[in-house]
Amino acid sequence: xxxxxxxQAVSAAIAALAFTGPAMAQQWKPTKPVNLIVPWAAGGSTxxxxxxxxxxxxxxxGQKIIIVNQPGASGSIGTKNAWEAPKDGYTWAxxxxxxxxxxxALGMLDVPAKDWHLFLSVANIAVVGVGAQTPYQNMGQxxxxxxxxxxxxxxATAGVTSGGHNAMEAISRATGVKYRHVTYDGGNPAVVATxxxxxxxxxxxxxxxxxxxxxxxxxPLATVSDRALEIEGYxxxxxxxxxxxxxxxxxxxxxxxxxxxxxxDVVATVQKIWAENIAxxxxxxxxxxxxxxxxxxxxxxxxxxxxxxxxxxxxxxxHSTGKTKVSPDTVGIPKP
Numbered sequence: 001x002x003x004x005x006x007x008q009a010v011s012a013a014i015a016a017l018a019f020t021g022p023a024m025a026q027q028w029k030p031t032k033p034v035n036l037i038v039p040w041a042a043g044g045s046t047x048x049x050x051x052x053x054x055x056x057x058x059x060x061x062g063q064k065i066i067i068v069n070q071p072g073a074s075g076s077i078g079t080k081n082a083w084e085a086p087k088d089g090y091t092w093a094x095x096x097x098x099x100x101x102x103x104x105a106l107g108m109l110d111v112p113a114k115d116w117h118l119f120l121s122v123a124n125i126a127v128v129g130v131g132a133q134t135p136y137q138n139m140g141q142x143x144x145x146x147x148x149x150x151x152x153x154x155x156a157t158a159g160v161t162s163g164g165h166n167a168m169e170a171i172s173r174a175t176g177v178k179y180r181h182v183t184y185d186g187g188n189p190a191v192v193a194t195x196x197x198x199x200x201x202x203x204x205x206x207x208x209x210x211x212x213x214x215x216x217x218x219x220p221l222a223t224v225s226d227r228a229l230e231i232e233g234y235x236x237x238x239x240x241x242x243x244x245x246x247x248x249x250x251x252x253x254x255x256x257x258x259x260x261x262x263x264x265d266v267v268a269t270v271q272k273i274w275a276e277n278i279a280x281x282x283x284x285x286x287x288x289x290x291x292x293x294x295x296x297x298x299x300x301x302x303x304x305x306x307x308x309x310x311x312x313x314x315x316x317x318x319h320s321t322g323k324t325k326v327s328p329d330t331v332g333i334p335k336p
Contacts, residue, residue, distance in 0.1 A: 039078025041186030089266030101311030107325030120255035126167035
């Protein structure tokens, strides 16, 4: 039901916007490999979907796409390197659109999301996953423990601006609980830390926890959403809104970002591929079903519109917790 909702919401937009702007440019045929910077560690949510998508793009482009992992500073280092590379169309970035939108307010990269061409493939949902060794069997028990021991229970995330940190901050704001934040260079290391017992739980994305959930090494207590989520080989994870009435969370879109200013034929070609090859791509669909993501490809202006609710929620959440350098509305992100 969730996947159908997203597909219906974006499919018309993809068709309408696939050739917006540079559509009349000539077909681009890359003459050398494309560098695709993943600004997080290997194995995490961005790395996973980027590698699947890159393999599908290679089939159409007829050229190798080299994944370059450059973690650091909540993803801003690798993203900045992609932005500062020559605007010849051979260096792209990947990540979550909500992170891309927050960097300017955080003072990490003075480039708004609208200055990138967005090519989004899936939307991800965060999950509260506790280590199998912990005593918590449901969200009520975990929240009670966090209230009884404020600031003591350790939560692993991929750092400030990561989906996991945003999820835990949203829970904290909704319930008043305090926690000990333990950061890692990506979602995969954060999940591993929870499995090993180094931390008590993680609120990283379902796609990063799916294998450990299936293997019973992480116990999922709830999605950080008002929507349930189905994970192949496990079953249904109920939404946190059952424990925290009225809780809502914007969809966290992931994809590939190409800096504006590259040749028009590069953008037109990738737009065409998104409309004709990615919109109904079997490999990306299979990834989404297996890992607990929502298949939701969208490009162009429609992609920015789809991502904006999460960009707004993320930037203003960070601002409310004192992490931004400037108010988001001063850099074009209105309060939700």
